[in-house]
Amino acid sequence: MTESNTAPDVKPGRLSASEYERNFSDLHPLLAPHEASVEADRCYFCYDAPCVQACPTSIDIPQFIRQISTGNPTGSAKTIYDQNILGGMCARVCPTETLCEQVCVREVAEGKPVKIGQLQRYATDHFMASRETTPYTRKSPTGKKVAVVGAGPAGLACAHALAVEGHDIDLFDANEKPGGLNEYGIASYKSVDNFAAREVAFVLSIGGITLKTGSKLGETVQLSELRTQYDAVFLGIGLGGVNALGLENEAKDGVLDAVDFIAGLRQADDYATLPVGRKVVVIGGGMTAVDIAVQTKLLGAEDVTIAYRRGQERMNASEYEQYLAQTNGVKILTWAQPKTLIASNGHVEAVELERTQDDNGQLKGTGETLTLEADMVFKAVGQALVPADLNGSSPNIRIEKGRIVVDADRKTSLADVWAGGDCVLGGDDLTVAAVEDGKIAAASIHSALSA
Ligand code: SF4
Helix, strand or coil: CCECCCCCCEECCCCCHHHHHHHCCCCCCCCCHHHHHHHHCCCCCCCCCHHHHHCCCCCCHHHHHHHHHCCCHHHHHHHHHHHCCCHHHHHHHCCHHHCHHHHCHHHHHHCCCCCHHHHHHHHHHHHHHHCCCCCCCCCCCCCCEEEEECCCHHHHHHHHHHHHCCCEEEEEECCCCCCCHHHHCCCHHHCCCCHHHHHHHHHHCCCCEEEEECCCECCCECHHHHHHHCCEEEECCCCCEECCCCCCCCCCECEEEHHHHHHHHHHCCCHHHCCEECEEEEECCCHHHHHHHHHHHHCCCCEEEEECCCCHHHCCCCHHHHHHHHHCCCEEECCEEEEEEEEECCEEEEEEEEEEEEECCEEEEEEEEEEEECCEEEECCCEECCHHHHCCCCCCCCEECCEECCCCCCECCCCCEEECHHHECCCCCCHHHHHHHHHHHHHHHHHHHHC
16 A cells, blocks of 8 residues: 555635635526527528437427527427427537537538527527426326336436326336436536426426336346336436446545535535545546536636546547536646555545557556646546346346447347436437437337337
8 A cells, every 4th residue: 555644635615605606607508589599590491401410319400490580489399309308408418519519510611500509408498487397298098007217318208208108107216316317417517406307397297107216226126026017117227336446545535436426516505515625636538527527626626637548539528528627727637547546544645647658559558657646536437337236137138348238229138128328238328319218218118018
């Protein structure tokens, strides 16, 4: 064990109340009506619009933008919900700069895309402000019951689509609150005013969905029992485990899982109560790494560094997310992997990193090292499925590369079980992709139950 003697500087209340309020205010405030109108008028309403092709849920983007420009935001929202019932959250968290806005002809021609995400938020926020229920009504009851496990984006989208078809849904979730990563995992400044909870209430307003929180698969709920009690099962269980660094001192105080800290931050009533280090090092290169780095900076950390083992172009965090990190004062150190966690008196105090290089496609350490002082070290090196949660079904569900195997209809290897979202193999780990999985699975389940 490596030890030295500097006291950690970790404490709450680093900022004033007004600083916390400013730092955690809405990242992209809602467009005013005249701003939305001007922005909508920039759209060319393209035939064969590339933005639609780039949207994982195939929202008719030119149509909803035209409805905004003609003064019909309610109809615009309905166009969005027809493809994506979680259109409000997706408007907030979709990496539009790598999806619809990247291929927008105005981006290609002049480097300034139509602000599709902000227009989507304008329409959906208008809708939710004016009515509390989804714009759909349930068909006649079918008498079929479906268990949906996981009340995150995939489970909610699946449950809503099945409820519309007249099926009855029991929606299980391990947490106290529904919403999954929308409730516990999104950076606070992307989802203010309790939006995730309001959107869940909106989705459940369709009726026919019974929410059962505090129900953890593999503990209080068993897959084998669900398969006998329901006509079909959908698994949208996400990834419950967190990857480890595999280093000595990983269990020391101050070495934390980024997802746990973000969840605590999202549920905090008062940011001033959250202890944060003066010097923070984040290990990882994805969205979670950026989210934790930016948020610790916004909580008052003085010196925050993301250490990533490859080049910046290989980071899973989008260019915009990287820009967001850097404009908030976060340093991004590339080609550096953690070698040693240095601790003193039971608490981390520094990270020794080894420089890396690409050697014909293989990542290799160069032997050169550098040391960053750290009062807190966050692990943001990915999450993993917990296969034990799926035990008890015979035969066992097929898992490859740590994810559930599904076909194009999101059917698993078990005839009566479908799955979607982060827990399945081949997905994009995006909220919008999870919604699409839920939609596709619901259509397949409905077809199977109607046969
Ligand atoms: Fe409008 Fe851009 Fe989509 Fe064309 S590509 S329809 S300009 S948003």
